[in-house]
Amino acid sequence: MGNTGKKMVREEPFNEQQSIKREMKRIQEEHKELLRSKTELQHQVSQLKEQLAEKEEQMSRIIQKRRRTTVAHVEAMNLLTSTQAELKESKQRCAAEENLRKQQEERSKQEIDQLREELQQLQVSNGENRERKQQEERGWEETDQLREEIQQLQVSKAKNRERRRGFWKRVQRLWKN
Numbered sequence: 001m002g003n004t005g006k007k008m009v010r011e012e013p014f015n016e017q018q019s020i021k022r023e024m025k026r027i028q029e030e031h032k033e034l035l036r037s038k039t040e041l042q043h044q045v046s047q048l049k050e051q052l053a054e055k056e057e058q059m060s061r062i063i064q065k066r067r068r069t070t071v072a073h074v075e076a077m078n079l080l081t082s083t084q085a086e087l088k089e090s091k092q093r094c095a096a097e098e099n100l101r102k103q104q105e106e107r108s109k110q111e112i113d114q115l116r117e118e119l120q121q122l123q124v125s126n127g128e129n130r131e132r133k134q135q136e137e138r139g140w141e142e143t144d145q146l147r148e149e150i151q152q153l154q155v156s157k158a159k160n161r162e163r164r165r166g167f168w169k170r171v172q173r174l175w176k177n
Contacts, residue, residue: 101153108146
């Protein structure tokens with residue numbers, strides 16, 4: 001028994017040293033593993049930061065594009081609104097010019113009818129062909145003058161139509177852009 005007790009005493013420090021060495025080795029391995037994990041995590045964090053920066057840049061570009069698009073839409077709507085107002089005003093002017101033209105035609109017709117009656121009365125009362133011809137010429141001159149005025153109104157109306165067509169072409173080009 002005495003011998004066994006001595007061996008135990010000697011083995012205990014040796015076992016304790018072995019145990020400490022194993023523990024140290026285990027701690028070192030854990031430390032290495034922790035360092036490797038730390039390095040991997042730092043690498044992952046830097047990748048995530050890069051990805052986040054890329055996403056933020058993409059979002060910034062998307063936001064800028066949407067702002068530009070919104071501004072373009074607002075400008076297009078403003079242009080459309082002002083163009084619609086111009087079109088409405090142009091239609092009103094055309095309607096007013098058309099009414100004026102009709103009134104002038106009616107007055108011209110009445111004047112022509114009146115001139116014809118006067119001419120007939122002169123022919124009956126005077127019986128002179130020369131006087132009748134002069135009256136007719138005056139009537140035709142006035143008729144020609146009225147026709148010229150009517151033609152000018154028609155030209156003005158055609159120009160208004162062309163302006164409206166040009167307007168709609170501009171609107172269509174704006175919507176295409």
